[in-house]
Amino acid sequence: MERKNRLRSMTLFALGAATFVGLGFSLGKLTGEITPASVDGASDLIGLSFTPAEKDSMINTLKNQLNNIENSRKVKLDNSVAPALVFNPLPKGFQPDTRQMPLDFGIREDLPLPVREADIAYSPVHQLAGWIKSGKLSSEKLTQLYLDRIKTYSDTLQNLITLLEDEALEKARLMDAELASGRYRGPLHGIPYGVKDLLAVKGTKTTWGAAPYKDQEIDETAQIVTKLDEAGAVLVGKFTLGALAMGDVWYGGVTKNPWNLEQGSSGSSAGSASAVSAGLVPFAIGTETLGSIVSPSTRNGVTGLRPTYGRVSKYGAMALSWSMDKIGPISRSALDNAIVLSVINGQDEKDASSIAAAFNFDAKKDPKSLKVGYFKSFFEGERVSENDKNVIETLQSLGVELHPLELKTSVSAGPIVMMLMVEGAAAFDELTRLGWDDQLVAQGRNAWPNLFRAARFIPAIEYVNLSRQRTILIEEMNELMKDYDVIVTPSYAGQQLQITNLTGHPALCMPNGFNDNGSPTSITLLGNLFEEDKLVLLGDFIQKNTDWQAKRPPLFDR
Secondary structure: OHHHHHHHHHHHHHHHHHHHHOOOOOOOOOOOOOOHHHHHHHHHHOOOOOOHHHHHHHHHHHHHHHHHHHHHOOOOOOOOOOOOOOOOOOOOOOOOOOOOOOOEOOOOOOOOOOOOHHHHHOOOHHHHHHHHHHOOOOHHHHHHHHHHHHHHHHHHHOOEEEEOHHHHHHHHHHHHHHHHOOOOOOOOOOOEEEEEOOEOOOOOEOOOOOHHHOOOEOOOOOHHHHHHHHOOOEEEEEEOOOOOOOOOEEOOEEOEEOOEEEEEOOOOOHHHHHHHHOOOOOEEEEEEOOOOOHHHHHHHOOEEEEOOOOOEOOOOEOOOOOOOOEEEEEEOOHHHHHHHHHHHEOOOOOOOOOOOOOOOOEOOOOHHHOOEEEEHHHHOOOOOOHHHHHHHHHHHHOOOOEEEEOOOOOOOHHHHOHHHHHHHHHHOHHHHHOOHHHHOOOOOOOOHHHHHHHHOOOOHHHHHHHHHHHHHHHHHHHHHHOOOOEEEEEOOOOOHHHHHHHHOOOEEEEEEEEOOOOOEEEEEEEEOOOOHHHHHHHHHHHHHOOOHHHOOOHHHOO
């Protein structure tokens, strides 16, 4: 009898809570009746209790609210429709510099072209650009080289959604013809690349890595793809992502790490990082909400740049979290990422969250002029990676003065991350309500289907208050970082990854060696808002004086 009563209580608790969000999940058909018992069930989920009189007074209001919710669901909302509330990461009184200066990436045209095709394939963008501009290498030849490598290796890596062979070769020939006629569009002229398949490209599938959308075609092209096209870049393929931008599991399999084919490539920019690591493209576009550039860049041993929130237009990209999504390049070097960022940067009237800011870079600037800090306690103790400590020692040996500081904030980033869950559940509202989430491959407790369901029980009031805490976090991080040009940190130490994704700060994630299992590791450089140029300047300095980023997965170096 006691067990029956407990089960009945649990069922009423679940039914009561679900009634308030108009969902049945797998509990059977709901009547929609709101009673004092169902108020008890719902209030337990938000840590509140009410007196009998308070519950009785609320019932009519709650019925009206539920009726309003049901009516609002009759409005079809596409994933591309952003909320009227737009996130702005700028602290009080902060304004980005909008004065665009001439760019100098220090590209050389005198370097000899390698004989071995794998050596060309693994060359960074800034070298490829020099060879193309000088006429030592044609875009068509380079594009065909990468297309052949994609066709050879992508099945092994499970990292390709769509190959754009005909379109790519046509664009490459056009770029060669333009160059021959004297028109040069810039350092990406004729350079092949790939995109994460949450970016819409007209005439292609945009699958978001998820079975419910595997045949989806979006009749538009993402703004950054348009910008790259105008800069002369050649789109060769759309690469995999973990379903709906989480992990490396997609509807067609698990994207592989070229360093270890028994291991996934991490995510969610799984295919983009895997493709760059295996030399299938010299750069690819990824996105990050809470580590989706940093994590696969680390796992695959490549260099990823997460730009300042708002620097790059999100128009034409799948929305997971409108207030946290960011788009950035993954490549073979910090300098390559700067070249790509200079093209995709810019305010866009089609993205209300985009912010006007210049991106200035001068390769001749002395990196030793930067004021560099490091989170001291993250580099101390028995569990600290030797690879991370080696970065600090390398910088000191190169004459860079390092200033110790600590990452301290008055609010914790952990609870604020619930904002992502709420926004994600809203972005994929129909997925949950119509039961499409059952089609996703990943179904564990930490997978999207369960997280989206649970997020529906986070009260709107708590979401707003978390946003207010986020304001405090933004101000405190600005105060902490404003005295430094760059801060060096282990990629996953403390809460820095969560905090800086919430505050919108840029990060450069770079290889710094291998662990005992032979897997790549990384270090992260953090910068002030809209100061990616300083991250690149220091990152390029490190990479010119080490060979961590030059390592290649042996199975693909051929």
